[in-house]
Amino acid sequence: MTHSHDNAPGPRQAKPALLITGGTGFIGSHTAVVLLESGYSLVLVDSLINSTREVGARIAQLADLEPWGDHLWRHASGSPWLALLQGDVRSARDLDRAFSLMPNRIAGVIHLAGLKSVGESSDEPLNYWDANVSGSITLLRAMEKHDCKTLVFSSSAAVYGETQEVPISESAPLRPTNPYARTKAAIEQILQDLAASRKGWRISILRYFNPIGAHPSGMIGEHPRMPPTNLFPVLCQVANGSRERVEVFGDDWPTPDGSGVRDYLHVLDLADGHALAIRALLEGNAQLTQLNLGTGRGWSVLDLIACLEKISGRAIPAVIAPRRAGDVAVSVADPSRAQAVLGWKARRGLEEMCRDGWAWFSSSHGCSHD
Numbered sequence: 001m002t003h004s005h006d007n008a009p010g011p012r013q014a015k016p017a018l019l020i021t022g023g024t025g026f027i028g029s030h031t032a033v034v035l036l037e038s039g040y041s042l043v044l045v046d047s048l049i050n051s052t053r054e055v056g057a058r059i060a061q062l063a064d065l066e067p068w069g070d071h072l073w074r075h076a077s078g079s080p081w082l083a084l085l086q087g088d089v090r091s092a093r094d095l096d097r098a099f100s101l102m103p104n105r106i107a108g109v110i111h112l113a114g115l116k117s118v119g120e121s122s123d124e125p126l127n128y129w130d131a132n133v134s135g136s137i138t139l140l141r142a143m144e145k146h147d148c149k150t151l152v153f154s155s156s157a158a159v160y161g162e163t164q165e166v167p168i169s170e171s172a173p174l175r176p177t178n179p180y181a182r183t184k185a186a187i188e189q190i191l192q193d194l195a196a197s198r199k200g201w202r203i204s205i206l207r208y209f210n211p212i213g214a215h216p217s218g219m220i221g222e223h224p225r226m227p228p229t230n231l232f233p234v235l236c237q238v239a240n241g242s243r244e245r246v247e248v249f250g251d252d253w254p255t256p257d258g259s260g261v262r263d264y265l266h267v268l269d270l271a272d273g274h275a276l277a278i279r280a281l282l283e284g285n286a287q288l289t290q291l292n293l294g295t296g297r298g299w300s301v302l303d304l305i306a307c308l309e310k311i312s313g314r315a316i317p318a319v320i321a322p323r324r325a326g327d328v329a330v331s332v333a334d335p336s337r338a339q340a341v342l343g344w345k346a347r348r349g350l351e352e353m354c355r356d357g358w359a360w361f362s363s364s365h366g367c368s369h370d
C-alpha cells in the first residue's frame with residue numbers, strides 16, 4: 001500500500017497499545033518518542049543490559065507525559081501512556097507480565113532487544129544465539145499465547161554480508177559473515193517459516209543500514225555500556241578526548257578516497273520508518289515484508305570524520321589500519337521498496353546526523369558512560 005503522506009507523525013490521536021522490546025536502547029528510545037507523539041501507548045520491556053532506567057523518564061519528558069506511578073507515565077489527557085518494565089525477552093514470565101501489565105490489549109510488537117556487537121559476537125557466539133535467536137523464539141511464543149501476531153523486527157544490513165551489489169536491494173543474496181549477522185539471518189528465516197504457516201502473522205522485517213545521530217534535544221542517544229565499536233561513537237570519543245585516535249580499516253578500497261563507504265541514516269528517520277511500518281501492518285493483511293531502511297547515499301569513513309571535525313570544531317586524528325576480514329568496500333541501500341510500501345524516505349542529511357549525535361555525546365547524559 002502506498003501512503004501519500006510524508007514521514008511526519010501527524011496529530012496526536014488515541015491509537016492502540018504496542019510493546020517495544022529493547023525500548024530503552026538507542027533505536028528503541030527514539031522510536032518510542034515518535035510513537036508516543038503520534039498517539040500510541042507503549043509498554044517498553046528491556047533487560048537494561050545496555051541502557052538505563054532513566055531513559056524511560058526522558059522518553060516521557062520528550063513526549064510530554066507526566067509521572068503516573070512507578071515507571072509509568074501518561075499524557076494530561078489520559079492517553080497515551082508509557083510503561084517501562086525491566087525484563088528479559090528470554091523469559092516467558094517477564095513477557096507474560098509485559099503483555100498483561102496494562103488493561104489494554106497489545107496490538108503489535110516492535111522487537112529491538114538483542115546484542116549487537118559484531119566483534120563480541122565472534123568471541124561469545126552462544127550469548128548472541130541465546131539473546132537474539134532464543135529471545136526471539138520466546139517472544140514469538142508469547143505473542144501467539146497473547147493472540148498478538150503483528151511484528152516489526154529489527155534486522156540489519158549485516159545480513160547481506162559479502163554481497164557485492166551496489167546499491168543493495170532486498171532481493172540480494174544473504175551472505176552474513178559473522179555470528180551477529182547469522183543470528184539476524186536465522187531470525188529472518190524463522191519469521192518466514194512462521195508467515196508460511198498461514199496463521200495470520202503480519203510481519204515487517206526492517207534491515208537497517210548505519211543509524212547514527214540522536215534526538216536534537218541531547219536527552220536520548222546511543223548509550224553503549226561497553227567500549228563502542230561502531231564508527232560514529234568512536235569518532236565522538238576521539239573528538240571529546242576520551243580516546244586518542246580512530247583506526248581506519250583500509251585505505252585501498254575501490255572507493256573515491258580509498259576508505260569504506262557506508263549508508264548512514266539519522267536515528268529519527270529510522271524511528272519514523274518503524275512508525276510507518278507498524279501502522280501499515282495494523283491496517284494491512286497477513287504478510288511478510290523485508291524493507292531496507294537507508295538513505296540510498298554513501299559516505300566514506302573519511303567523509304564522516306571530516307563532517308564531525310567541522311561540526312565539533314575538534315581534530316579527529318586517524319591512523320590507517322589493515323582491512324578487516326568480512327568488510328566490503330561499499331554498503332549502500334536501495335531504499336525504493338520502503339518508499340513504495342510505506343511512503344518512507346530518509347529526510348535528514350549527514351550534517352544533521354553529526355550535529356545531533358555530537359550534541360548527545362558531548363552532553364552530560366551522553367558522556368556519563370565514557
Ligand SMILES: NC(=O)c1ccc[n+]([C@@H]2O[C@H](COP(=O)([O-])OP(=O)(O)OC[C@H]3O[C@@H](n4cnc5c(N)ncnc54)[C@H](O)[C@@H]3O)[C@@H](O)[C@H]2O)c1
Nearest residue numbers: 022025026027047048049050051088089113114116154156
Ligand atoms: N545500532 C545499529 O547500528 C544497528 C544496526 C542494525 C540493526 N540493529 C539492531 O537494532 C536493535 C536495537 O539496536 P540499538 O542500536 O538500539 O542497540 P541498543 O543496545 O542500544 O538497544 C538494545 C536494547 O536491548 C536490550 N536488551 C539486550 N538484550 C536483551 C534481552 N535479552 N532482553 C531484553 N532486553 C535486552 C538492551 O538493554 C538495550 O537497551 C538490535 O536488535 C540491533 O541488532 C542495530
